Amino acid sequence: MARSVYVTGIGRGDGRQVVELGVMELLTRQVDRVGVFRPLVHDGPDRLYDLLRSRYRLGQPAASVFGMGYEEAAALQAESGTDELISRLVDRYHAVADDYEAVLVLGTDFADTGLPAELALNARLANEFGASVIPVVAARDQSPEAVVAEVRNAHHAYASLGTDLIAMVANRVGDPEAADAVRALAERLPEPVFVLPEEPALAAPTVTQIKELMDAEVLLGDAAGLARDVRGLVFGGAHLPAFLPALTEGCMVITPGDRSDLIIGSLAAHSAGSPALAGVLLTLGEHPGEQTLALASRLAPGTPVLAVPDGSMPTADRLLGLEGKLTAATPRKAEIALGLFETHVDTGLLTERLSVVRGERVTPMMFEHELVERSRTARRHIVLPEGQEERVLRAAEVLLRRNICDLTLLGEPAVVRKRAAELGIGLELLGDDELPASGGGAVARIVDPLTSPLRERFAATYAELRAHKGVSYELAHDIVSDVSYFGTLMVQEGLADGMVSGAVHSTAATVRPAFEIIKTKPDADIVSSVFFMCLADRVLVYGDCAVVPDPDAEQLADIAIQSATTAASFGVEPRIAMLSYSTGTSGSGADVDKVRRATELVRERRPDLLTEGPIQYDAAVDPQVAATKLPTSRVAGRATVLVFPDLNTGNNTYKAVQRSAGAVAVGPVLQGLRKPVNDLSRGALVQDIVNTVAITAVQAQGEPAGS
Structure with missing residues (x-):
């Protein structure tokens, strides 16, 4: 019989999609065939299921995923009673469970469902399915006392209804004191309680979401620009000198379409990298002239400029409170969500409590999961010479969010930071002398081979290694400014544990420095x-x-x-x-x-x-x-x-x-090689880069860190 896990809540706004995604990740690491069942569903597309189907390559027929609609369920319950409703949903659940090794059950969402006693209904369904339960409690904007009370009440409610509780989650905890209070409560409960903090990058809507909500016209912008997170709104009405200081990182500028000065001024500030904007939204149905739009496109290529017919105040009313969504169209947010889950949940303990027996088959996804898990067991430091390349930056965000390894990105810091900001990538990129924020997570630094103090040291090392080939210090000083040579020397000198390159460089450019500097192992010809x-x-x-x-x-x-x-x-x-x-x-x-x-x-x-x-x-x-x-x-x-x-x-x-x-x-x-260096295909996708870096980190675990 399939192992079943029921993720549910006690009310609206708990953000449990992060937990549902995290649990799905754990299940797919253990078994090949994981089914999904949502007992009750609203009309329209199910964004989370679409994400799960896309990310985990689910072949399950969509018709078997959903039990019935809320309206049908409310009518059936009113006419025939709760027992009849439960009976039909149990039959539909078993039609899924019979075909899968594990099933993730997505509980009701407490949003305009028309069902009485919804918490009790979830508990009853979980019991009838034979499912273990993970309740998720919303903690956003709540005091420590309120959060503790919510967790305690949720635990009592589900335990008293006879469910098999295996863990609880307090989600979107913004107050550090509240997090500490929940952890103190957890010591008195028989099941683990995990605390997930509020993550602004998940709450931020994308430019595409705003476009869809406002039915906005896209005047300028590419797909990458439309995927940017909108981390704030700045309304433009003042003169440019007073307006520019109000701009913030990742904001969307909202201004009447006839204010060409604010449009060009905002995009010029973005082009200078101070700060990087998500985009510009023009109101009142006014469009700038062709010359203004042409200048805007040259100043900030790819940056979205949208237009709506409404005024600024009605636009603001519709946008305020808009939050980001986990969907198949936002794979970056899925990586952020998984990184949050894996950082704050003891996944080893939760996997053990899920009691899913690992299958004998090894699927591609299971192999990729195993790579990530192994790379995290003893985090290593990998250098990426192509620090200004889009795919490398996107992979770097995944690697840091998932805590896979520490990174050094090679390139000019201002250019790397600007490129990351233009792509809407939320990376904290440290300089050589900057200290990381507390927390112990993976960090990334930027090093410019042209200006780094290491250049002289590396030049002396390389000149000594290649003296038999007539390489002088002066020649070596030029050679080691090349990112491939500089990265290889970082590995050789123990300043990094491995290197991955090749997204834009040839195989020869990647491996030749390794042959010259790192050389082969004693037991390898x-x-x-x-x-x-x-x-x-x-x-x-x-x-x-x-x-x-x-x-x-x-x-x-x-x-x-x-x-x-x-x-x-x-x-x-x-x-x-x-x-x-x-x-x-x-x-x-x-x-x-x-x-x-x-x-x-x-x-x-x-x-x-x-x-x-x-x-x-x-x-x-x-x-x-x-x-x-x-x-x-x-x-x-x-x-x-x-x-x-x-x-x-x-x-x-x-x-x-x-x-x-x-x-x-x-x-x-x-x-x-004596130390790991790996080559990428120049057509490598972001996931290919992530996998190769994880492999390199695992290879490096065979050597002492920094050796």
Whole structure:
């Protein structure tokens, strides 16, 4: 029977979507098939379910997610009684639970439902579903005494109704004294109570939300600009000198459309980086002239300029109180929400109390979750040379929010900060001499290789390392200003634990400094790479698909041993298949002989590893083919590490499997270096960068921090 978790509340405005998203994250780390059930639903789209479906790739039919509408439920309860309502919802719940290993149940929202005794209804449903319950209590703008009373009352209410309480959450706690009071209360309750603070970035609406609410016309702006958070409203009516000091970071300027001076002045301030605006909203149905709009677009490319027909006061009335929403269209807010949840909830304890037995299958999402969890166990420091690149900045925000690692971004600080602000990215980017805020979370610093005091030190180090190649100090001083060399030297000197680059730089530009400076491990002959190929039900390791063009037998054996070590370090039990166009003794020729010799070398050097070769791909991964071709092999049909005979074969195969089988390819992950440096594809997505940085952080955990 499916394990079921019921997230509910005691009233409106508790922001429990953060908790529902966090619990879904925990469930999907444990099992492959997680269902969602919302017993009662309002008409119209369900934003949270759309987010869950998009983020967690749910294949569940939408019709099975929802029990019935509130109006239908109220009418049924009035006509036939609560028992009949409960009976029908239980039947619909079990239609979902029968098909899934775990089910997340989304409780009623206490908003215009027309149902009496709604808390008791949630408790009854949870009991009938056999679900454990996590009540969420709203604590925004409440005194410590009021918050404690709400938590105590919620606990009593759900406990007295016989529910299986496994935890409670006080959400949106803005008062530190209230947080302390709730923690003191938690010591007297049998279940853990987690305290989530108010997070302004979640409460802030996006420019798109304002556009949709006001049915505004978009005069200027791109998709990234429309995704910015609006952290305040500034109304423009004064003359420009009096108006400019009122601008705040992330604000939206609201001004009549005929005030070209305020429009251009605001965007000029934004262009100067002081401060970065979310956008401009023009009222009264007035549009600036073409010249003004053309100047505005050049001053602040991508920054939204919207127009509405109403005046400033009616516009303000509609906007005040508008809050951000977690939706499929706001993936950045989902990352912020998960970061908040994971920072303030003991996820290990909650997972244990959820009592979900981990499945044997390893899905792509489960592998990604495991990477993030492992990277957080001993947080490392990773340098990102491409600090001004949009995808890198967006990945950096995710990495910091999820507390995956500390970061150094290379680039000119003013340019990096301005770029982050233009993208609406809420990063606290510290300078060399700035101290982080208290809290112990992951931090990011900006270092400019051109002006850093480290440049002289690195120049001396590099000149010494490359003296045999005739590199002078003066030449080294120029070379180490390159971000790839500077980042590599940070790793070499123990100022960072690893480096990830390649979003805009070539593979050669990323790995050449590592070859020159960090060099190979004593037990490695070459630097090679692997991809983690996350299929629907397992993870395979492919090597080498990115670095060594045509390895000889000795190099191929080295690649196999390195790949097996990498696989084991990431929880994949290594069973090595040395691939060829021939299986066993059925073929001959120089290419087959190379693989046969490499297989012998692996067995000689590492007799503890299960190794088979030469072997064809189908015999390596398909048990039925293996039973025919190599029936006695301990690897055939069960291989997890697949070693390709050359780069041409490996690169084409990983891309073919990625595209045709829908596999998630994580990598390339470099192996054989003394310290971890990893390369990105220049087409890497934000999630690819996050995964690669997490892998690098895990690799670095094998070495003492800062070594």
